[in-house]
Amino acid sequence: MINFTYENPTKIIFGRGAELKVGEEVKKYSSKVLLHYGGGSIKKTGLYDKVINSLKQAGVEVVELGGVMPNPRLGLVNEGIKICREKGIDFILAVGGGSAIDSAKAIAVGVPYNGDVWDFFSGKAEAKEALPIGVVLTIPAAGSEASPNSVITKEDGLYKRGMYSELIMPVFSIMNPELTYTLPEYQTACGTADIMAHIMERYFTNVTHTDLTDRLCEATLKTMIKNVPIALQEPDNYNARAEIMWAGTVAHNGLLGTGRIEDWASHNIEHEISAIYDVAHGAGLAVVFPAWMKYVYKNNLDRFVQFAVRVWNVEMNFDEPERTALEGIERLKKFFKEIGLPVSLKEMNIGDDRLEEMASKCTNGGNSTIGSFVKLNREDVYNILKLAR
Amino acid sequence: MINFTYENPTKIIFGRGAELKVGEEVKKYSSKVLLHYGGGSIKKTGLYDKVINSLKQAGVEVVELGGVMPNPRLGLVNEGIKICREKGIDFILAVGGGSAIDSAKAIAVGVPYNGDVWDFFSGKAEAKEALPIGVVLTIPAAGSEASPNSVITKEDGLYKRGMYSELIMPVFSIMNPELTYTLPEYQTACGTADIMAHIMERYFTNVTHTDLTDRLCEATLKTMIKNVPIALQEPDNYNARAEIMWAGTVAHNGLLGTGRIEDWASHNIEHEISAIYDVAHGAGLAVVFPAWMKYVYKNNLDRFVQFAVRVWNVEMNFDEPERTALEGIERLKKFFKEIGLPVSLKEMNIGDDRLEEMASKCTNGGNSTIGSFVKLNREDVYNILKLAR
Known part of the structure; x- marks a missing residue:
């Protein structure tokens, strides 16, 4: 810590x-x-x-x-x-x-x-x-x-x-x-991706001994995973809406980041997408986050294994923990899909033509890096955007 | 909520x-x-x-x-x-x-x-x-x-x-x-009981649909359960001490009680003990809380089953959930014992002679009740104190 x-x-x-x-x-x-x-x-x-x-x-x-x-x-x-x-x-x-x-x-x-x-x-x-x-x-x-x-x-x-x-x-x-009862399904889903991203930007850290905040992050993610599908099926379910609303605040009021170094690379990459294409920020995050995960997970496999086991109830594969980690990423992607979000740039009708421009803007023309879990340069961002196609 | x-x-x-x-x-x-x-x-x-x-x-x-x-x-x-x-x-x-x-x-x-x-x-x-x-x-x-x-x-x-x-x-x-490195073992343990009690006073509620705060409570309890034994073995383990210290604040800064009705009967009962006998508040709580649990658990078995499964990793007994609930209470008691706390009045050299007096003071001479999970009158408090002997 x-x-x-x-x-x-x-x-x-x-x-x-x-x-x-x-x-x-x-x-x-x-x-x-x-x-x-x-x-x-x-x-x-x-x-x-x-x-x-x-x-x-x-x-x-x-x-x-x-x-x-x-x-x-x-x-x-x-x-x-x-x-x-x-x-x-x-x-x-x-x-x-x-x-x-x-x-x-x-x-x-x-x-x-x-x-x-x-x-x-x-x-x-x-x-x-x-x-x-x-x-x-x-x-x-x-x-x-x-x-x-x-x-x-x-x-x-x-x-x-x-x-x-x-x-x-x-x-x-x-x-x-x-x-929030009258929110369209898509907007509820976009909000969900944003809330979960705020937690995950904090969860993926290389700081060790972060027991309390790890578990607080997991608690908040699990609350979202349980209640969002209910709210989508029953838009006027007070309790599901209340859990989502309060989780949204707890996700981003600073508590979950205490004692940790936060990442924020995925948010930075998404900002370039929605600045140019004016897509919903949450939809952009649903596309970028899993791609980011696949690009960086090997840098701290343990953390992705913990994410899979504790957040997504993936059974631990002790022989091949990498499979456990990958299954966690897959379940996140599947969850985003199931609540109606795009998980690729293609689904947002975004082609390949401006990927380099976005990677460049995101890294100040290649002169700076983003993120801290893994420091990403212009090429890394470009690679992540390609993974997100 | x-x-x-x-x-x-x-x-x-x-x-x-x-x-x-x-x-x-x-x-x-x-x-x-x-x-x-x-x-x-x-x-x-x-x-x-x-x-x-x-x-x-x-x-x-x-x-x-x-x-x-x-x-x-x-x-x-x-x-x-x-x-x-x-x-x-x-x-x-x-x-x-x-x-x-x-x-x-x-x-x-x-x-x-x-x-x-x-x-x-x-x-x-x-x-x-x-x-x-x-x-x-x-x-x-x-x-x-x-x-x-x-x-x-x-x-x-x-x-x-x-x-x-x-x-x-x-x-x-x-x-x-x-x-906190120089805290005597017993004081570390007493503080632990106080912190865990602050969480449990909020956790045991009859309010339904409290997903987020349930999980935040469980997260904080699990952090304590993991780190307290480490801090007792290695008093200058920074990370264990840090987890305990931050958990102690999160336990009682109000967040974990949002959207819930809190209980506080165990604290009220303990205050009567430490007022008369001047024992450490945390030690008194370690004695009172398991006794309170045994007295009230049947009023909301599900909640005690959840406590056992999620906080103490007790395997769910689907045929006889009551056994699961009781095992959860036992594990709490065992944890308190293992970290060096008394779990009976006897261990604190407190006899039977003033139990009635405490029960009476606690309930304003029998004219009021304490708690909300179950409202307890003078006789209830007396019975809990007897269970705590």
């Missing part, structure tokens, strides 16, 4: 009817908020009206900025920053999934910054202050509701980049599993 | 050398602190000097109050409150285990309160404000380093009572596993 600092102050308000508390929670911080959301789904489901009423009752003035798209764009972030500055808004309320939250985080950190907010994503600047953010979550996936991360896509050049700062952890996140 | 609110803002600074950061962390809150600790052990190990130097380097003025005893007393709490008021101290730094931290919490909540601090423990008043508290942890056991709880014993009548308030969650806790 390596040294670590862990802090997660986000207040979670979880359960049936939780969204009705949004006004009361916001009011503790502000009387004038930017309500930031995506398309029309929150209006169709009635969530929009509930949120507006709760805010009104609490005496909170609302300025709206909708239109967040999946893989949220820098353009809208800059629009949000401008609105907040002009209208003296000091709190951002995101209603939606990871895209709305990540966009809200970027606005929150951009408002008090005297420069281009992209500086935080390009690594040119470090955030020193941010407006507080609140969340009403509708999609369990990104874990952004209790994470210090935001990922934004810059239209010019299609760069998708992340920033990290404890300043952008939401002050509260409201999570009602009922709000 | 039931609705819940979860919030835990304590910053954890974990690992080798972490104690050297104490001055820097304290300085963020205050320039004049009460340093609160127990006996001479922190002086013997050199920790005291390190803490004093770090505080001095950060320009923090220190007023000392040592002498905290296991099962910390109200008298010293009142002394601490008086000192803080007289000297204008606005931060309490606890260096030690649960007793020092619980005592510090009581002082922190007592200083700004215009009345008897015992009011918070007797349930007469609810805390409205508290001084901030910081911790340098030396004993993994109570989980007080990241919990909203404090347990204090009132000398007059030997009442041991707890209070709960999010105001008394430490702002930071510094945790260096090396600081």
Whole structure:
């Protein structure tokens, strides 16, 4: 186990009817908020009206900025920053999934910054202050509701980049599993791949003696494996939806990474795919992760054997442990398939023509490596993308 | 899963050398602190000097109050409150285990309160404000380093009572596993029983569909079961000590209870034992918990079967699941024995003469019940104490 600092102050308000508390929670911080959301789904489901009423009752003035798209764009972030500055808004309320939250985080950190907010994503600047953010979550996936991360896509050049700062952890996140009943099957599945990927990016480490966090990771993965098929068959099964939603937060609130070195190569590779092709991040991960695994598993066979045995209940093959490891990877791939995800670039209609471009962008033109479980250079990334075809 | 609110803002600074950061962390809150600790052990190990130097380097003025005893007393709490008021101290730094931290919490909540601090423990008043508290942890056991709880014993009548308030969650806790190398075997074992009890008080619930938290509980218990015997054989095994220390925090920082109704009957019963006989809390728990289990297991056999199979790897007896459940309880008892804990009142030299008195005090003279997995009245508690003889 390596040294670590862990802090997660986000207040979670979880359960049936939780969204009705949004006004009361916001009011503790502000009387004038930017309500930031995506398309029309929150209006169709009635969530929009509930949120507006709760805010009104609490005496909170609302300025709206909708239109967040999946893989949220820098353009809208800059629009949000401008609105907040002009209208003296000091709190951002995101209603939606990871895209709305990540966009809200970027606005929150951009408002008090005297420069281009992209500086935080390009690594040119470090955030020193941010407006507080609140969340009403509708999609369990990104874990952004209790994470210090935001990922934004810059239209010019299609760069998708992340920033990290404890300043952008939401002050509260409201999570009602009922709000996820209306999620289309495909979106539930994409969220699943994202959640499982957040765990696996932490699970695959070369740090030894990580008993507690290994087992916490396995616990969270097993919870997903059990409950996702139930939620897909019964979209309004409260308990299955609740398990998935809470697992999505635990997967990415930092706990599972304590004392470990995390990897994140698969996420980096996927970002290049969804930046160019605008596919769902979760779908991209379902394609990349098994390919990454096949490319790297020999570097730490024991870890992949443990993954197979403990997470997927593969019977240990003591004579040929490699078979056990490979069977674990196969079961993950099979699980993704069964819940309706693509497991190859082909299934996403992505051809071979831009693989080299993606490998190059991902490694800063070949000048840097990604990942830590195995450090991958441009050629490695290209090979993984080829494996993912 | 039931609705819940979860919030835990304590910053954890974990690992080798972490104690050297104490001055820097304290300085963020205050320039004049009460340093609160127990006996001479922190002086013997050199920790005291390190803490004093770090505080001095950060320009923090220190007023000392040592002498905290296991099962910390109200008298010293009142002394601490008086000192803080007289000297204008606005931060309490606890260096030690649960007793020092619980005592510090009581002082922190007592200083700004215009009345008897015992009011918070007797349930007469609810805390409205508290001084901030910081911790340098030396004993993994109570989980007080990241919990909203404090347990204090009132000398007059030997009442041991707890209070709960999010105001008394430490702002930071510094945790260096090396600081636990010098813990005597018996204290390591007592801490183990306390940590495992914190998990089991949450695990045994009648709330259904608690997949994630069930598995997180099991993960944390299995980590303890693996690492405690190693730490007892090799007191300076960093990794085993680190797993135990971090598990002790995770066990009691609230996460494992999310979405569940917790029990706490065994803790309540144990408090009556240690209030009268001044035995180690963990030893008392090792005696009470298996007796409680035997008394209640038939009320929810499935849960005890799951505990046996998943935590203790008992092979499922499909014909007679009750045998599986009982084997799980036996394995817990055997584990406590093997790590050197008493598993009967007799082994703690406690006779039969005050069992009725304890059962009565525990249930408010027979007027209330304890626990929620099974609600226990005075007679039930008496029967459990008899089973524990």
